[in-house]
Amino acid sequence: MEPIRILLVDDHQLVRQGIASLLRTQPDLEVVGEAASGQEAIEKARELMPDVILMDIQMPGGDGITATGIIKAEMPSTKVLMLTVSEDNQDLFQAIKHGAQGYLLKNLPAERLFDSIREVYRGYAPISSRVAGRILSEVASAPEPPAGAPRQGLAALTAREREVLNLVGKGLTNREIARALYITENTVKIHLRNILEKLHLQNRVQAATYAQREGLIDPPEGAAGA
Missing domain, CATH: 3.40.50.2300 (Response regulator)
Known part of the structure; x- marks a missing residue:
């Protein structure tokens, strides 16, 4: 190789x-x-x-x-x-x-x-964890999607996929996610690929912002009142 x-x-x-x-x-x-x-x-x-x-x-x-x-x-x-x-x-x-x-x-x-x-x-x-926090802080202040906008994507995720999405939103690498969930890196990649496909997202950054918008993870420290 x-x-x-x-x-x-x-x-x-x-x-x-x-x-x-x-x-x-x-x-x-x-x-x-x-x-x-x-x-x-x-x-x-x-x-x-x-x-x-x-x-x-x-x-x-x-x-x-x-x-x-x-x-x-x-x-x-x-x-x-x-x-x-x-x-x-x-x-x-x-x-x-x-x-x-x-x-x-x-x-x-x-x-x-x-x-x-x-x-x-x-x-x-x-992305670095501190950088992820900045992205999520920015997204947290973004307007909500219009009422009635389709939200079936989130419901389509399995419990494990939600766990992976949560950790992606916190800036963890695939290796770190694998260790946290006691699964292999290859399994993490498969879950992430499925997440992006189900949510119609293009990359990890969009997945992290989506996680914050949908309330899957807590806002970063200091976000409130920033």
Whole structure:
């Protein structure tokens, strides 16, 4: 099996070197290139055609969000995973709007980073727990669907699927959900695929927002009165 080919994008060389050193400990992950700006990321992506790009946001010489939009327009099969210190709501939602498949904060453990790269490569949308909280807070204040709107999708979920959806909404990875429910990761993937199909959703982020809208999980701490 070929390793997942990764492009690192960050304007700090020490950060890139540190991440690259960590990734080299994983036989299924390969760093094929590095870039120090959004513009350089676009050029490197065109040249290297990586499977996954770890993208910072604020960088001189072109920001990561704009670069993500250009890369996704030209190379839709390339997955972009934001890796940043920014918890700003605007950065978060703009990144998703421009095509980012995941949004992680740089203070995450190395194992979570490894798992997230694998998840985004397989088509899932990993998000940090604190970022999930921000998404859910935003959705919690969104207007309710019109009266009489069809809600059969939620009723179609099994009890186990509701449990999985609950944990997805809290920002857990497939591995973490598997551990919490004492099932295999493959079973989690099957449940998530069924959830997305039944609810007519496209990705993990939409599933998380749906969970909050339907009251399946508690609002994040501090949401009330925010």
